[in-house]
Amino acid sequence: MSSLNLHSALPLSQSLHIPGAWDSFLRHNSRQLERELLRWDTETARIRLSQLYQRQGRWEEARKVLEGSEHLLARAERTAILLHQGEHAKVIEAGKDLLSHWPGATDMLEVEAYGRMSWVLGVAMGQQGHAKSRDLLESAARTLCVLGIDLSQVRLDLALTLLKLGDFQGAIRVYRQVLDTARKNRDARTFERAMTEGCSALICAGEFDLTFLEGMSNKPLRTSLRNLMQALFQRTSFSEDMEELPKPRDVYAALAVMVRWTERAFQEFHLGHFGDARKTSERVVQTFDLVRQSRRQNDHSFEVLYGIALYMKGLCEVIVRDLDGARQSLEEMEQLNLQNPLVRCLRGVLVAELYSIRKTTCASYPVQDALEDVVAFFEQSPAASQQFLARWLLRFGIGVLVAVELVGRGTPVIREALREVMFITPIGAFLNYRMINHPSAGAISQSLYEILEVHRAQEPKHEMQIYRHRLTMRENDYPPITFSLIVDHLVRGFGVSLDETSDLMYLKRFLPEKYQKWKEALIS
Known part of the structure; x- marks a missing residue:
């Protein structure tokens, strides 16, 4: 005794x-x-x-x-x-x-x-x-x-609940309290859990803060979390030579690999490299199996990151035309019962992508409701969260951002994000301003550079040339897909009738002089 x-x-x-x-x-x-x-x-x-x-x-x-x-x-x-x-x-x-x-x-x-x-x-x-x-x-x-x-476990549950309910800053504050207590008590297990869950809160809050990871003694886990944060927050430019990513050592490394592969798959898809996009997407789905196994072990503490992983898996299933798989991803996201506005928004984007690219609807979640969830996030969330998700969607769902802007529901954060990317317009069919075909025709004019707002950073020249020549995307024997046609579908998904194509809506709003020139030429 x-x-x-x-x-x-x-x-x-x-x-x-x-x-x-x-x-x-x-x-x-x-x-x-x-x-x-x-x-x-x-x-x-x-x-x-x-x-x-x-x-x-x-x-x-x-x-x-x-x-x-x-x-x-x-x-x-x-x-x-x-x-x-x-x-x-x-x-x-x-x-x-x-x-x-x-x-x-x-x-x-x-x-x-x-x-x-x-x-x-x-x-x-x-x-x-x-x-x-x-x-x-x-x-x-x-x-x-x-x-x-000892309140560490209660505080962890409180922080996780705040994270699920969308109070990201509140969750971060509680996680920092737990980290301080665990550090004083030399409680490595609690410290590690607070660190990993705290990273989820930082991601949702749009805070790219690698100093948060300082003090973690588990070096492999610290490296995986740092790589995940970098993958989520930092855009990767397209290159012809695909980088071979290392085999994931843990679930956070697997998530980082999923982000990089998904970004690559979307780049290949928008460039018209459909065979490559399919292969890359299949890699994403295979990597997701590692994430799913970890989710079973981690119970509810992993659900926010799991929701993000489901979103990426669903996008890749849209690319490879695995529509049943994409619907299953949506159902799993719904079963998470998350009130987290960021994950709800991603679920809405996935429904929009499924509808706009594959003309497939989800009976339990109409497209208009999904798009309203996207708008609600950008209208109600803190600026940092908006900025993170806007830049995320530039990489994995740009069409939704353009559609939100075209129907007049955009926010300053969305407009700022759209100014940063290589192509922000739903251009798909310009030969010149005297002849504009349906967006699926895809003729490209010499005026393309005037219409595209090119990224201010040093992007490879060949990347821009690829976008010029591959703006119209033909996928085997399927009907042509163009970025503008995708946006047309999304605008209709909002319940807005299209008197003009989204190409012309863009010109009218952002380049009124070009629009007027085209109208005059058409009349003459």
């Missing part, structure tokens, strides 16, 4: 009834602690033994130990076990029943029960997308803090 006393100022027999003192024993998770608890045949000892078994992942034993106990803390622990089993409806029912009829606490164990039940109910409601989960988790943190219980 003396060795157990070293972890607490009080002996174990007294610590069982004092939550903060018991927590200091529980953190050490020793076999001797289990043996001592098994010696005592008291209700409190059985509840504490159940908590120890939960910490060790022995869930069935934890459940059996609580059989027959109606103590408030035992009820809270049984509910925690239901949460682990994924019984969210039962958790919410049990949690609401206990908290709505709370009799008031008569000792510290019952106060702990209130905090634990608030915590478990908050997590369950957060996974269902309920905004009230935030209040419950903050209440749990306050209650458990008063009792002297």
